[in-house]
Amino acid sequence: MGDSFYAVAAEGVGYSYGRKRVLDNIDLRLEEGGMFCVLGPNGSGKTTLFKLISTIFALQDGEISVGGRSLRQFPTPVRKKIGVLFQNPAVDMKLTVRENLRHHGNLYGLDPHDLETRINKNLEALGVENRGGELVESLSGGLRRRVEIAKVLLTRPSILLMDEPTTGLDPAIRSELWSIISGIRNTRKLSVLFTTHLLEEAEPADEILLLDQGHPVAAGKVSELRSSLGKEYVRLGTYSPKKLAGRIRKEGEIEVTVEPASVKVVPTRGQAAPLAIRLWREYSSEVTSVTLCRPTLEDLFLQKTGRLWSSTPGEI
Amino acid sequence: MFMQASYSLALREVTRFLRQKNRVIGAMATPVLFWFLLGSGVGRSLVAPGFRERTDYLTYFFPGIVLLIILFTAIFSTVSVIEDRREGFLQGVLVAPDGRSAILFGKLIGGTLLAVFQAIVVVLLAPYSDYHPDARVLFYLLAIISVLAVGLTALGFLIAWPMDSTQGFHALINLFFVPLWFLSGALFPPAGSAEWIRVLMRFNPLSYGHDALAGLLATRPGMPLPVDLSHDFSIVCATTLLLVMACALQVSRRS
Numbered sequence: 001m002g003d004s005f006y007a008v009a010a011e012g013v014g015y016s017y018g019r020k021r022v023l024d025n026i027d028l029r030l031e032e033g034g035m036f037c038v039l040g041p042n043g044s045g046k047t048t049l050f051k052l053i054s055t056i057f058a059l060q061d062g063e064i065s066v067g068g069r070s071l072r073q074f075p076t077p078v079r080k081k082i083g084v085l086f087q088n089p090a091v092d093m094k095l096t097v098r099e100n101l102r103h104h105g106n107l108y109g110l111d112p113h114d115l116e117t118r119i120n121k122n123l124e125a126l127g128v129e130n131r132g133g134e135l136v137e138s139l140s141g142g143l144r145r146r147v148e149i150a151k152v153l154l155t156r157p158s159i160l161l162m163d164e165p166t167t168g169l170d171p172a173i174r175s176e177l178w179s180i181i182s183g184i185r186n187t188r189k190l191s192v193l194f195t196t197h198l199l200e201e202a203e204p205a206d207e208i209l210l211l212d213q214g215h216p217v218a219a220g221k222v223s224e225l226r227s228s229l230g231k232e233y234v235r236l237g238t239y240s241p242k243k244l245a246g247r248i249r250k251e252g253e254i255e256v257t258v259e260p261a262s263v264k265v266v267p268t269r270g271q272a273a274p275l276a277i278r279l280w281r282e283y284s285s286e287v288t289s290v291t292l293c294r295p296t297l298e299d300l301f302l303q304k305t306g307r308l309w310s311s312t313p314g315e316i
Numbered sequence: 317m318f319m320q321a322s323y324s325l326a327l328r329e330v331t332r333f334l335r336q337k338n339r340v341i342g343a344m345a346t347p348v349l350f351w352f353l354l355g356s357g358v359g360r361s362l363v364a365p366g367f368r369e370r371t372d373y374l375t376y377f378f379p380g381i382v383l384l385i386i387l388f389t390a391i392f393s394t395v396s397v398i399e400d401r402r403e404g405f406l407q408g409v410l411v412a413p414d415g416r417s418a419i420l421f422g423k424l425i426g427g428t429l430l431a432v433f434q435a436i437v438v439v440l441l442a443p444y445s446d447y448h449p450d451a452r453v454l455f456y457l458l459a460i461i462s463v464l465a466v467g468l469t470a471l472g473f474l475i476a477w478p479m480d481s482t483q484g485f486h487a488l489i490n491l492f493f494v495p496l497w498f499l500s501g502a503l504f505p506p507a508g509s510a511e512w513i514r515v516l517m518r519f520n521p522l523s524y525g526h527d528a529l530a531g532l533l534a535t536r537p538g539m540p541l542p543v544d545l546s547h548d549f550s551i552v553c554a555t556t557l558l559l560v561m562a563c564a565l566q567v568s569r570r571s
Contacts, residue, residue, distance in 0.1 A: 054411050058570035079413045090408025094332045106324030107412040109317030 007191035014061035040211035083157030093137035142173035162194035229295035232272035237289035325422020380502025393427035394472030427469030467556030
């Protein structure tokens with residue numbers, strides 16, 4: 001594939017569970033030191049793709065290389081390069097924090113003396129140095145995630161793979177987790193590939209791959225994808241979106257889309273800001289809120305699939 | 317790396333077992349209670365071919381209880397394969413360089429250690445059943461118990477690996493393992509049984525394990541070892557080897 005300068009490269013990847021095709025023709029490139037997001041609603045196939053890249057599933061169609069090595073031919077050397085953070089914590093609740101880390105180091109054959117030094121360093125870096133002797137089951141969700149990050153980084157991977165890393169965490173802890181990841185990326189050259197169904201989590205990524213029902217629907221830099229969608233627009237909150245949309249449509253020179261509890265109005269001529277003020281004045285009795293919006297990844301999904309992000313089926 | 321990983325996984329099994337007090341009590345106390353109540357209840361009521369004349373059932377039943385403890389501990393230690401998968405721990409092991417082979421050997425070593433330890437503790441009660449093993453017999457007992465424990469842990473692993481429900485696993489245990497134990501000679505000797513039962517017992521590898529345990533326990537100090545011992549050992553070892561190979565084949569397959 002000639003992907004030696006890519007941390008992760010996938011080409012033509014497909015996967016089926018029996019007769020059910022859940023991934024088709026997936027390409028992606030994560031540059032060394034970069035951050036790549038596989039974004040998709042529930043049921044888009046991102047966890048299947050993650051399991052292929054992390055070597056849990058065997059490749060069926062296509063090729064994946066990690067650190068320039070083919071995953072099909074060299075799964076063991078690939079495993080030494082990657083650190084994997086799963087959706088569900090892969091820690092043993094009945095072991096202490098320190099025992100979990102020690103166990104992980106032993107799995108990777110780390111020298112016992114070096115291992116203890118690394119454990120101390122990582123616990124301190126993640127702010128859990130005082131929790132080393134506690135059973136993991138006694139820790140909060142946020143602290144468990146920290147322990148898991150400390151564990152994954154013990155082997156000093158050059159590529160970090162994360163599958164929906166913030167699932168089940170409250171917003172404050174989510175934000176804390178991303179700060180930790182960002183801090184780690186600042187101190188060492190770490191390539192990061194992660195999956196998420198949360199649109200806002202994809203924003204800081206260098207590049208994204210947007211999946212829908214196992215198919216790629218868009219790929220590229222977030223800013224470029226956004227600008228390809230066009231200009232700013234106005235979102236009017238309302239209790240009767242259909243009725244309001246019908247009235248606004250008559251004005252002309254605008255595109256109107258009905259949403260579950262709002263109406264999206266895109267000016268075909270002129271700026272969105274003056275339009276927002278005018279609409280607020282004219283329809284104030286029917287409008288509960290006015291928002292001036294830049295095109296989002298949700299809009300990109302709507303444009304590419306014709307469906308709203310929230311109306312997607314269950315996880316594969 | 318492989319040995320270090322396997323050792324770590326085995327140590328984890330033992331640590332988890334010791335931290336779950338109910339599991340320790342359940343694994344040890346249930347079979348011993350079973351032995352004591354059934355053995356005392358039946359007492360000297362049974363006279364059948366294969367029983368020594370008016371043999372106390374507590375004595376007859378003792379090797380069967382040692383076998384049951386090995387069976388229970390070894391098989392139930394592999395339930396953790398299903399729990400590990402459900403709780404997410406297993407996937408962390410599977411992405412490690414030697415994760416697949418290490419999880420197999422770690423579980424085998426861990427399950428075997430737990431089963432051997434508990435079986436030996438119960439063997440120490442042998443004098444209460446009129447068995448008096450000397451050091452030589454204890455050495456052979458340790459050997460057969462260890463091989464049986466490896467084989468039964470492998471059998472449990474083989475069944476647990478593709479499963480995702482502990483309830484399903486328990487149902488299968490009741491359907492498959494309990495009859496396997498019944499037909500090992502643990503509860504009744506083959507001599508007085510129906511012909512078809514005798515055939516089943518002859519094809520049950522566990523019968524040879526039970527035969528070796530019973531023969532060794534009945535060996536008094538200074539007596540020669542049972543004549544069937546090497547035959548029993550061979551069958552148990554061969555079955556264990558096959559089971560371990562089947563497990564290795566199974567874990568090497570990525571879904």
